[in-house]
Amino acid sequence: MTVRQDVHSAGIPVLCQSCEARHHGVCGALDPEQLVGLAKTSSKHTVEPGVELIGDAETVDSYSNVLSGVVKLTKSLSDGRQQIVGLQFAPDFLGRPFKVESAINAEAATAVSLCSFPKAAIERMMKESPELEHRLFKQTLNELDDARDWMVTLGRKSASEKVASFLLMIARNIDPTLDPAAQSTSFDLPLTRADIADFLGLTIETVSRQLTRLRSDSVIRIENNRHVVVDSLDRLQRRSGA
Amino acid sequence: MTVRQDVHSAGIPVLCQSCEARHHGVCGALDPEQLVGLAKTSSKHTVEPGVELIGDAETVDSYSNVLSGVVKLTKSLSDGRQQIVGLQFAPDFLGRPFKVESAINAEAATAVSLCSFPKAAIERMMKESPELEHRLFKQTLNELDDARDWMVTLGRKSASEKVASFLLMIARNIDPTLDPAAQSTSFDLPLTRADIADFLGLTIETVSRQLTRLRSDSVIRIENNRHVVVDSLDRLQRRSGA
DNA sequence: CAACCGCCTTGATCTCGGTCAATGCCCATC
DNA sequence: GATGGGCATTGACCGAGATCAAGGCGGTTG
Structure with missing residues (x-):
C-alpha cells in the first residue's frame, strides 16, 4: 500500500471553518468563497469505534473528510464471511461519488472525527470546480493502486x-x-x-x-x-x- | 465484478477517425474538433496474446482504448509469484493518468486491438475538457469497485x-x-x-x-x-x- | 508419420492454515 | 476482592489446497 503522497503534498492547508481546524482534504481544492458556502452546510463530529458510517446498500446522502482516526471499508458475503477492502486514514475523503447506493460498509475502526457535507453540496461544487473533481480523482487512483497492491497480498x-x-x-x-x-x-x-x-x-x-x-x-x-x-x-x- | 454499465450507457458513439470504427471509450467525451486533433496523433494496432503493453516500472508514454480482446493487469513479487489484479475489456481505457511510471504490468491475454494516443495529447485534452476527466474518473471508480469485489473473492x-x-x-x-x-x-x-x-x-x-x-x-x-x-x-x- | 512442445488433467502425498476447545489477561462493575 | 465479559493466546487435530509426478491431447515442425 502506497502512502498518499500527492494528497499530502498538493494540499495547501486551508481553514475549513466548519472543521475548526487546518487540514488538507477536499477543502484544499476550494477557494475561500466556496469554503464559506460549504461551512454553512457541513458539520464536524466524532464517533466511537464500531459505529457504522455507511451501511451496505443504504442510500448515501453525505460525504466526509476523515480528520483523525481510521475508518474500515468492509464487504460481506451472504453467509457472514467478511473482508475489509480498504482503510481510510486522515485526510482521506469518504464517500462514493456518482452513485446513490454503496455496495460497501464503512465503520469507525478507532475513534474517528469527521467533517461531513451533504452529497448535493459536493456534487454541485464538483461541477463548478474541476480542481475538486481532479483531487477526488487522484485520491481514487491512489485507492485503486492500494487495492491492487492488496490483491497481491x-x-x-x-x-x-x-x-x-x-x-x-x-x-x-x-x-x-x-x-x-x-x-x-x-x-x-x-x-x-x-x-x-x-x-x-x-x-x-x-x-x-x-x-x-x-x-x-x-x-x-x-x-x-x-x-x-x-x-x-x-x-x-x-x-x-x- | 460489476458490468461497466455507465461507460456503456453514457457513451455516445463517435467516429474516431484513427480507430476507423465507432466505439464508446474515451473518444465519446470529445467534441468533433478534438477528435480530429486526436486522430492525427493516434494509431490503431493489433497485438498477439502474450505481448507486453506496459512494463513494470517502465515509463508509460501512451494511453489506449481497448477496442477488442482482453488485457490482463498483473503484479509480481520479487520471487516470481504473480497476481492478476484486473482485466480490461473493450471499451476500457488503458493507462494510469498523473503518474510517469506504472507499478503494474499490462499484457494482452487474447489478441487485442487498441487505439493509442500519446500521453501528452490526452493530458492536454483533459485540462481543456472536464467531461473527459469526468469519464476517466468514472471508469476508475468502476475499476475500484471491481477490485474491491475481487478482494472479497x-x-x-x-x-x-x-x-x-x-x-x-x-x-x-x-x-x-x-x-x-x-x-x-x-x-x-x-x-x-x-x-x-x-x-x-x-x-x-x-x-x-x-x-x-x-x-x-x-x-x-x-x-x-x-x-x-x-x-x-x-x-x-x-x-x-x- | 514421428517427435516435440505447450497446455491441460489426474493421482498421491504433504503442509499450511482452519477448526474446535481451553485458558489467560485486562478492565469494568458491584 | 469477587464476578463477568470482551479480546487474545495457545494447543491438538483436521482438511482444503499446494506440491510433486505422471500422463494425455492437440497442433506444428521436420
Missing part, C-alpha cells in the same frame, strides 16, 4: 508475509513521514485481531500466532495488545515478501 | 467458489447484455488455466480440478479447452458464494 502471500505486510502498511500510513531507512518505529494498532484477520483473509488464531512468532523472533514487541514497537523494520520488510 | 472464498465467480464475471463482461434471468450462456475463455490461477490466487491444478467438478456436475461443458457452455447459470451462481 491476499492472493499470493503466506500468512506470515501477510501479517508483516499489514504491520508495515499501518506503520507507513499512521506516520507518513516515516523515513524509509529508519530502523525502528512504533504505533497503536487501529484494528483488533478480528479486524486484522478480516483484512488479511485469515482467522483470528492465525493472526495471533504470527504476531507471537514475530514477537519471539524479536522483530516486534506488543504492549497492552495495541501498541506495537517495531525493533527491526528491516527484518519485518524481509518477511513481507517484497 | 481472494480473501474469503473457497477454491470452488472462486472458479464459479470467475466464470460468472467473464460471462457478464464478454456479453454485457446478458439477461440476469437467463438460464444459459456460452463464451470463449480469454485466459489460460495458468492465468485463471493467477487471477484467483490458486494453482493450475486446483483450477483444473474445480473445472472438472463443474463439468461432471453438468453445470458447464468445455469444448476445445476454451469454449465454455454454461448450462445452468443458476447453479453456477449458487456455487459462487453470493
